[in-house]
Amino acid sequence: xxxxxxxxxxxxxxxxxxxxxxTCFSQEHMQTFGYLxxxxxxxEELYDKKEDQARSMKTYTAFFNTEPQLGTxxxxxxxxxxxxxxxxxxxxxxxxxxxxxxxxxxPIAGIGDSLVVGTVIPxxxxxxxxxxxxxxxLGAIMYIIVWNLFAYFGMKFLYFxxxxxxxxxxxxxxxxxxxALRESVTMLGGIVIxxxxxxxxxxxxxxxxxxxxxxxxxLDLQKTLDGVYPGLLTAVxxxxxxxxxxxxxxxxxxxxxxxxxxxxxxxxxGFFNPGLSY
Amino acid sequence: MxxxxxxxxxxxxxxxxSSMPGLGGTSFGNYTLGRPLIGGLVCGIILGDIKTGILVxxxxxVVYIALVTPGGTVSADVRAxxxxxxxxxxxxLNSYGLSAATKEGAALxxxxxxMVGTLGTVLFYGTATINLAWQHVGWKxxxxxxxxxLYLVDMVLPWISHILCSFIPALIMCKLGADVVExxxxxxxxxxxxxxxxxxxxSLLPCVGIAILLKQIVTKAVDFIPFFFGFTLAASMxxxxxxxxxxxxxxxxxxxxxxxxxxxxxxAPAGDFDDEDEEDI
Numbered sequence: 001x002x003x004x005x006x007x008x009x010x011x012x013x014x015x016x017x018x019x020x021x022x023t024c025f026s027q028e029h030m031q032t033f034g035y036l037x038x039x040x041x042x043x044e045e046l047y048d049k050k051e052d053q054a055r056s057m058k059t060y061t062a063f064f065n066t067e068p069q070l071g072t073x074x075x076x077x078x079x080x081x082x083x084x085x086x087x088x089x090x091x092x093x094x095x096x097x098x099x100x101x102x103x104x105x106x107p108i109a110g111i112g113d114s115l116v117v118g119t120v121i122p123x124x125x126x127x128x129x130x131x132x133x134x135x136x137x138l139g140a141i142m143y144i145i146v147w148n149l150f151a152y153f154g155m156k157f158l159y160f161x162x163x164x165x166x167x168x169x170x171x172x173x174x175x176x177x178x179x180a181l182r183e184s185v186t187m188l189g190g191i192v193i194x195x196x197x198x199x200x201x202x203x204x205x206x207x208x209x210x211x212x213x214x215x216x217x218x219l220d221l222q223k224t225l226d227g228v229y230p231g232l233l234t235a236v237x238x239x240x241x242x243x244x245x246x247x248x249x250x251x252x253x254x255x256x257x258x259x260x261x262x263x264x265x266x267x268x269x270g271f272f273n274p275g276l277s278y
Numbered sequence: 279m280x281x282x283x284x285x286x287x288x289x290x291x292x293x294x295x296s297s298m299p300g301l302g303g304t305s306f307g308n309y310t311l312g313r314p315l316i317g318g319l320v321c322g323i324i325l326g327d328i329k330t331g332i333l334v335x336x337x338x339x340v341v342y343i344a345l346v347t348p349g350g351t352v353s354a355d356v357r358a359x360x361x362x363x364x365x366x367x368x369x370x371l372n373s374y375g376l377s378a379a380t381k382e383g384a385a386l387x388x389x390x391x392x393m394v395g396t397l398g399t400v401l402f403y404g405t406a407t408i409n410l411a412w413q414h415v416g417w418k419x420x421x422x423x424x425x426x427x428l429y430l431v432d433m434v435l436p437w438i439s440h441i442l443c444s445f446i447p448a449l450i451m452c453k454l455g456a457d458v459v460e461x462x463x464x465x466x467x468x469x470x471x472x473x474x475x476x477x478x479x480x481s482l483l484p485c486v487g488i489a490i491l492l493k494q495i496v497t498k499a500v501d502f503i504p505f506f507f508g509f510t511l512a513a514s515m516x517x518x519x520x521x522x523x524x525x526x527x528x529x530x531x532x533x534x535x536x537x538x539x540x541x542x543x544x545x546a547p548a549g550d551f552d553d554e555d556e557e558d559i
Contacts, residue, residue, distance in 0.1 A: 018303065024416075024432040025299030026409040033416055033432045040425055054423055061420060068304045118494045121309060122343045123523065128315055130519025132336050135329035135379065139336075140319040144310055151305035176544070180537030184530040186495050187504050191526035193343070193491055194508025195519055200340040201484045202381060231513035235506070237482060241489030242496065252353040253396060255486050263478035267471060274382055274477035 003046055003086045005163075010079060012041045014159045017075050018152065021068035030065035035075065042079050046086035056082060059094045066105035067112025072155040073169050074104050076162025104170060111173060115182055119189035121147070126192040129200060203234045206273035279372040279456070281325065281365060286452040288324050289361045290445035292317075294437070297357035297444055299405060301436060308356060314338035314391065317360025325368060333378035334367045335360070338391040340484040344491035353490075358398020361448050363391035366455040373459050374468070385480030392483050394451075401443045408439035504529075 017038035024033045036057065043056045066074065078097055085092040124147050132139030161169045172178050205225070208217035225232045244250045244258070266272035281289075292311060294300070300307035310316055318335015322328035338359060367387040368378075376383040412435035419427035466472045496502055504526075511517045511525060 018305070020303070020432045022299045022304050022308070023301055024409050024412055024436050026406045026413055027403075028410060029413050033413060033428065036416075036420070036425075036428050037432045040428060044425075050423060053425070057420060057425060061417075114494050117309075118344050118491060121313075122491060125313060125315060125339060125343055126519055127523050129336055129339060130523075132315060132332050133518075135333045137319050137322070137328055137332055140315050140332060143313070144316060148306060148310060151309070155305070176541040177538065180534055180541060183537060184534040187533050188523075188526045188530035189491075190495050190501070190504030191508035191511070191529065192519070192523050193488060194505040194510075195512040195517070195522035195526075196340065196343065196508075197484075197488050197505075198509045198512035199519055200336075201481070201488065203481055203485065229514070231509060234485070234513075235509060237485040238488050238492070239502070241485045242492045245486075245489050246493045246496070252486055252490055255489070256392065256396065256483060259482045259486065260475070260479050263482055264471070264475045267474040267478055272474070272478040274385065274474055274481075 003083060005042060005045060005079065005083050009041045009045045010160070010163060013038050013075070013079055014072070014156060016041065017068075017072060017159070018155055021071075029063060031068060031071075032061065032064050034068070035060050035064045038075050039078065039082070042082055046082060056085070059097050062098045062101065064101060064105060066109040067116060069116050069151060069155055070112030070158065070173075071105065071108050073158040073162040073173070074101060074108060076159035076164075077104075077166055077169060079159075080163045080166050107174065108170075111182065115185060119185050120150070122196075123189050123192045124150075126196045129196060197234060197238055198231050201234050201238070203237045205233060205271050207271050279325070279327075279369050281369065281452045281456060283449075283453065285324050286449045287445075289321065289365055289452050290448040292320055292324075293357040293361040293444040293448040294440040296360060297355065297405065297440070298402065299409070299436070300357065301433075301440055312356035312360055314342055314356075314360050314364065317356075317364050321361065321364045321368065325365060327368065330368055330371065330378045331364065333384070334364050334371070334387040334391075337378070337384035337387045338363065338367075341388060341392055341487040342395070343487050344494070353399070354392070354395035355398030355400075355402045356395075357444050357448070358401055359391050359395035362398065362451045362455075363394035365452050366390055366394065366459065369456050370459045370462075373456070373463060381481070382477060385477045387480070388483050389476045389480035392480075401447060404443040405436075405439045408442060409436055412436060412439070 017034060020037045021031050021034035025031070039057070039060045043053050047053045047056060060078075078101065081092050081097050081100070085097075124143055128139035128143040130139065131142055158169070205221050207221040209219040210217040222233070229235070241255055241259075244255050245252065250258075263272060295302035295307050296311035296317070298304075298308045298312065300312065302308070302311050311320065314335045315332070316335070318331040318333070318338075319328065320331075321335070322331020325331065342354060342356070342359060364387075367390040370386060370390055371378055371383055374386065376386060378384065378387060412431050415435065416428055416431035419425065419431065492502075492505060496505070508522055508526065511522045512519070517525070
């Protein structure tokens, strides 16, 4: 008789992944235990015999790490493959399953990190920041609701698409339509991040030059710079940090330490002055 | 403003839930409760000043707007930023008599939060290392075929790691924080070089956060154009963030349609005039 995973088991497997993908994270095994917990209901439903269960569970002890949210599609796919293996499909073995997992976790991590973590979340946070201007909780509440609905139902969709379509589920993500979509979302992200920078970052100089005897300074550097392009100094600092991070391959912590030095020198020579006193 | 033991314990609990590998799960723990803006709301509710919480959280959020942890390497720990950094910054602002709504207030908050967040990476490595012990238990269970123990390993035992590396540090730091802030205040005068530097660093740090994001989307100079387009919308034209997103959405839509048209043209010579986009050449 053809074995078919019940909807209930698949949902349980998905929930185990949704919650447990990183709860027992270590540098050595990363998401492996989340994966095992997710496959356990599937394996238990498909096989009655202990040794079959052991063989299948052993498959998923192989190292696994990807962007866990987009990576749900891989979990769904392996549930489908395990079902095929239980039904005696010949070319599905440890090698096929782990080959697929190992082959996909890299690309999916790349797309997931840049699309979900690097674009969708910043866009939502950007809007939330806009709505929370002045200390209103509205933006934060909006983010909690919208992001969690998106993450939960998005991941559920990916899981079941992976289960139903197998390999075809990834074609959408890496195919031309997926690429067009990703490129457009990235563009949207770029524009929003630009607006976030201009709204929330304010790098200003207090540097002025006053002629002897004059009351007003003849050079107010901040005004001059803003006359060229509003927010110029902020933009210069952002691009400078980008240059250090991507062209000089510096780590974010080193760049931050460098900024401490820059701030210190800047304050010392009078370029920066927060203008505070008790 | 002082933080009571109960308040500190609540903050500690949220630290357990929110970290990356957190017990709230990835999407709700790390990517919701762990984001400083949300942390600001939670800390605001716990400490009884939602407005300040949100303002402090928002200022720190810009630094960590794109906290990507590729391959499990972290440059800042969200539980430390959101549930140690934000409460301490709130205490500090209160003690200095600064409003979080001012530029100086935001700069102070950012400096505090980033400092704590960077030091907090030690908590991340601590949690991940202790989890190795539970995973060892897990491997034993797999060998014996005792698979249900995996749930215990994946979802219950890590609580011990978090009590050690999230709950206790947050509890103690928040409880002692007010004294430390007081100490800093008396030793470092506001108009001294050290404090001025601290405030200036606070206003510069968000640039790194944005730059981390740009690193992912900018590979050649022309990729900077969307960023500067958005920057110009807000800085020169004074358009707010929600409105800027709508404009950005319009451009993204146009780009998508153009790309899809291009795809169809590529697909057409293959003799496939169906609306299917996956062509097998």
